[in-house]
Amino acid sequence: MILASKSLRGIVKLKTLCVGSEFAQWNEHLPQSKFPRNVLAHTDDFSFVIESRLDKALDIIFDDQDIDLIFLDADHDTLSELIIYITQVQEIRPQLPIVVFTNDIDNKMRHLMKAGATWHFTKKLDHLNQLV
Numbered sequence: 001m002i003l004a005s006k007s008l009r010g011i012v013k014l015k016t017l018c019v020g021s022e023f024a025q026w027n028e029h030l031p032q033s034k035f036p037r038n039v040l041a042h043t044d045d046f047s048f049v050i051e052s053r054l055d056k057a058l059d060i061i062f063d064d065q066d067i068d069l070i071f072l073d074a075d076h077d078t079l080s081e082l083i084i085y086i087t088q089v090q091e092i093r094p095q096l097p098i099v100v101f102t103n104d105i106d107n108k109m110r111h112l113m114k115a116g117a118t119w120h121f122t123k124k125l126d127h128l129n130q131l132v
Contacts, residue, residue, distance in 0.1 A: 013047045015066050017057060019085075020073025020101075024052030035101065035123035039071060054085040061092050070098045072117070079108050083115045090116050 023036050030037040051057040061067055074082050097118040102109050109120050
């Protein structure tokens, strides 16, 4: 998945809203291969805004039209909460891509993709260290 032009790499960063409790609880003592550090390490290509709560993340999307992308940790909220969140994001910003991260490929992930998520990664995927 190519998210930034190689010629603009490091110059133009995608302002990315990271939503979910694991994003909010990350620390630099985690191994670099462990989620979410393996995602948040990509500071050359992304600038991150982190929010653990879905309702507060909606406020950020509504208030900040510069958000380019959403990374959603979908393992700690209920399926219905996540579907409502995705639906509300689409009402506010219909073209805003939502990338979902889960531990497993399962029915929950499939429902989130049907609800409007743009892309899915498992947290254990080795390629998360190479998003760009």
